[in-house]
Amino acid sequence: xxxxxxxxxxxxxxxxxxxxxxxxxxxxxxxxxxxxxxxxxxxxxxxxxxxxxxxxxxxxxxxxxxxxxxxxxxxxxxxxxxxxxxxxxxxxxxxxxxxxxxxxxxxxxxxxxxxxxxxxxxxxxxxxxxxxxxxxxxxxxxxxxxxxxxxxxxxxxxxxxxxxxxxxxxxxxxxxxxxxxxxxxxxxxxxxxxxxxxxxxxxxxxxxxxxxxxxxxxxxxxxxxxxxxxxxxxxxxxxxxxxxxxxxxxxxxxxxxxxxxxxxxxxxxxxxxxxxxxxxxxxxxxxxxxxxxxxxxxxxxxxxxxxxxxxxxxxxxxxxxxxxxxxx
Amino acid sequence: xxxxxxxxxxxxxxxxxxxxxxxxxxxxxxxxxxxxxxxxxxxxxxxxxxxxxxxxxxxxxxxxxxxxxxxxxxxxxxxxxxxxxxxxxxxxxxxxxxxxxxxxxxxxxxxxxxxxxxxxxxxxxxxxxxxxxxxxxxxxxxxxxxxxxxxxxxxxxxxxxxxxxxxxxxxxxxxxxxxxxxxxxxxxxxxxxxxxxxxxxxxxxxxxxxxxxxxxxxxxxxxxxxxxxxxxxxxxxxxxxxxxxxxxxxxxxxxxxxxxxxxxxxxxxxxxxxxxxxxxxxxxxxxxxxxxxxxxxxxxxxxxxxxxxxxxxxxxxxxxxxxxxxxx
DNA sequence: ATGAAAGCGCTAACAG
DNA sequence: CTGTTAGCGCTTTCAT
Numbered sequence: 001x002x003x004x005x006x007x008x009x010x011x012x013x014x015x016x017x018x019x020x021x022x023x024x025x026x027x028x029x030x031x032x033x034x035x036x037x038x039x040x041x042x043x044x045x046x047x048x049x050x051x052x053x054x055x056x057x058x059x060x061x062x063x064x065x066x067x068x069x070x071x072x073x074x075x076x077x078x079x080x081x082x083x084x085x086x087x088x089x090x091x092x093x094x095x096x097x098x099x100x101x102x103x104x105x106x107x108x109x110x111x112x113x114x115x116x117x118x119x120x121x122x123x124x125x126x127x128x129x130x131x132x133x134x135x136x137x138x139x140x141x142x143x144x145x146x147x148x149x150x151x152x153x154x155x156x157x158x159x160x161x162x163x164x165x166x167x168x169x170x171x172x173x174x175x176x177x178x179x180x181x182x183x184x185x186x187x188x189x190x191x192x193x194x195x196x197x198x199x200x201x202x203x204x205x206x207x208x209x210x211x212x213x214x215x216x217x218x219x220x221x222x223x224x225x226x227x228x229x230x231x232x233x234x235x236x237x238x239x240x241x242x243x244x245x246x247x248x249x250x251x252x253x254x255x256x257x258x259x260x261x262x263x264x265x266x267x268x269x270x271x272x273x274x275x276x277x278x279x280x281x282x283x284x285x286x287x288x289x290x291x292x293x294x295x296x297x298x299x300x301x302x303x304x305x306x307x308x309x310x311x312x313x314x315x316x317x318x319x320x321x322x323x324x325x326x327x328x
Numbered sequence: 329x330x331x332x333x334x335x336x337x338x339x340x341x342x343x344x345x346x347x348x349x350x351x352x353x354x355x356x357x358x359x360x361x362x363x364x365x366x367x368x369x370x371x372x373x374x375x376x377x378x379x380x381x382x383x384x385x386x387x388x389x390x391x392x393x394x395x396x397x398x399x400x401x402x403x404x405x406x407x408x409x410x411x412x413x414x415x416x417x418x419x420x421x422x423x424x425x426x427x428x429x430x431x432x433x434x435x436x437x438x439x440x441x442x443x444x445x446x447x448x449x450x451x452x453x454x455x456x457x458x459x460x461x462x463x464x465x466x467x468x469x470x471x472x473x474x475x476x477x478x479x480x481x482x483x484x485x486x487x488x489x490x491x492x493x494x495x496x497x498x499x500x501x502x503x504x505x506x507x508x509x510x511x512x513x514x515x516x517x518x519x520x521x522x523x524x525x526x527x528x529x530x531x532x533x534x535x536x537x538x539x540x541x542x543x544x545x546x547x548x549x550x551x552x553x554x555x556x557x558x559x560x561x562x563x564x565x566x567x568x569x570x571x572x573x574x575x576x577x578x579x580x581x582x583x584x585x586x587x588x589x590x591x592x593x594x595x596x597x598x599x600x601x602x603x604x605x606x607x608x609x610x611x612x613x614x615x616x617x618x619x620x621x622x623x624x625x626x627x628x629x630x631x632x633x634x635x636x637x638x639x640x641x642x643x644x645x646x647x648x649x650x651x652x653x654x655x656x
Numbered sequence: 657a658t659g660a661a662a663g664c665g666c667t668a669a670c671a672g
Numbered sequence: 673c674t675g676t677t678a679g680c681g682c683t684t685t686c687a688t
Contacts, residue, residue: 003681014659019683027657049441050378050387051681054664059378069407072400079397082424091438094422096410110419113377135372220607249607256609276604279548279577281584331665342675347667355673379665382680
């Protein structure tokens with residue numbers, strides 16, 4: 001692999017001149033520059049970023065720690081990060097921890113060893129812990145879920161407001177107060193969505209009843225069972241807000257299995273806007289999370305912190321968008 | 329950021345000893361080792377891989393060039409790569425070209441500048457070209473689709489055989505010869521699947537007729553239109569093989585829209601096993617591509633090439649698996 | 657406008 | 673067992 005030394009020798013100049021020429025820093029006589037570029041080309045020279053990084057400190061890479069690459073929503077965020085980071089000259093080091101805290105720790109370590117310029121962490125139960133391990137000088141931003149308390153910048157979706165909007169829609173078209181298929185406990189997004197549901201009902205002058213809330217655990221199967229429970233239990237049910245699309249899809253199936261029809265008999269609204277929402281029958285009305293935007297904001301924060309700018313520590317909450325389809 | 333020099337000074341030893349101690353290479357007196365580790369710990373020392381890479385040549389990173397991070401199938405492969413590369417100590421540099429050839433070129437360049445130890449390229453129309461640009465000494469493997477001719481190792485799915493299996497199933501349960509919703513032309517996977525369909529019919533003593541093949545272009549909308557065409561055109565149709573799941577999903581919708589039922593009236597088999605196949609009604613019978621396996625094989629090839637082992641240049645074709653669900 | 661030289665942090669001989 | 677030293681490829685003063 002050719003180095004600037006090789007180029008220097010071949011072009012009959014010093015290495016410093018080659019460096020200046022290739023980087024267009026400092027003065028270089030035009031002819032010298034041409035000559036150098038030509039030689040570099042001949043030799044198929046590819047600069048070594050490691051070496052460059054050693055002297056000027058920046059590797060121009062961001063690290064992304066993600067708990068599951070197979071999660072389409074996560075990847076949409078990563079793609080957003082990619083799209084915004086790329087024009088800025090940043091490359092992405094992406095590692096999947098598979099939700100394993102030990103792996104998370106190791107990956108973070110590796111990324112520090114690789115001297116990434118910044119770190120994007122998808123929040124997991126282990127994240128708070130992880131942050132204490134991290135070098136405080138390494139710019140980091142936590143994404144997707146909110147950490148209870150932290151001085152690290154955070155970007156997430158406004159689950160609460162999204163839920164309120166979803167329930168608002170149901171309230172406006174249903175005859176009875178909508179039921180809810182809730183998500184797992186202890187998960188901030190899930191809790192915020194549940195709270196949004198409750199408050200939306202209250203705003204409409206309805207007091208939320210526990211028997212109209214069934215847990216679906218964010219899963220398809222859970223949503224299915226929850227819906228069946230709701231359906232057998234109570235009458236006067238013509239609308240359901242599911243905490244996420246997966247459980248909404250399960251609900252759709254349950255509705256069909258008991259011989260009812262959506263939206264005619266029961267309307268359903270989900271949350272997330274996963275790909276399948278468009279392909280099922282009826283297609284699912286849902287709250288779309290602004291994934292690209294999350295990526296953009298995250299990169300923005302990172303870049304600011306890299307350049308030394310101050311970044312507000314208050315978590316940024318981005319609004320979701322109601323997407324109406326056939327199910328409501 | 330602490331360096332081995334800092335540790336050396338503080339521990340009262342030479343830098344070489346520190347290096348030996350921390351890497352457990354060469355002899356170090358046990359007490360010295362303990363002392364060094366303790367100091368390293370105190371200083372919060374994190375080794376600099378760039379520096380290490382400069383001397384021993386290897387960065388322990390693989391580059392992944394992917395045309396669309398939002399494609400769940402692609403990401404499943406990447407996750408497979410991650411899972412197999414991680415235990416081997418490799419980190420992944422993942423960049424999304426968004427299918428843009430210019431970007432592809434630039435990303436490849438960047439990865440070479442970053443001195444990745446190997447490169448995984450998702451095949452795109454521009455890949456063949458790209459390969460000519462690449463340093464021949466950089467281990468690379470092309471994935472997902474097959475390049476017409478190339479001396480680079482390749483891993484892909486046996487689309488042909490998968491299609492034959494799918495059609496075989498249809499033949500065994502349908503009364504009439506199945507129709508096909510084909511994919512885009514000029515795409516190797518699509519062509520292989522079409523060929524598999526034709527050959528499966530022939531093996532069964534049926535001569536494939538063009539009027540029973542309608543293009544769906546691998547899209548949902550395309551599949552929908554293709555199915556409607558098939559349905560209005562001919563009678564004696566009770567089975568369809570769609571070149572991919574997306575178009576199969578479109579077909580499902582078309583069947584419903586004209587008032588028919590699947591699988592009762594028309595059976596459908598897709599290809600890919602995307603996530604939505606499980607959530608639609610009826611759930612979709614399809615051919616699952618062995619994504620994890622693709623990742624495993626790719627990493628395997630890369631590692632072999634890195635360690636200098638020879639790798640067969642014959643493309644590796646992995647078999648898909650028939651997943652039976654409700655649609656057939 | 658350009659070259660010599662001093663590192664960046666680390667490893668690998670090579671002497672003790 | 674351990675310290676000294678010479679780079680790895682590149683950027684950046686500092687002279688010239």
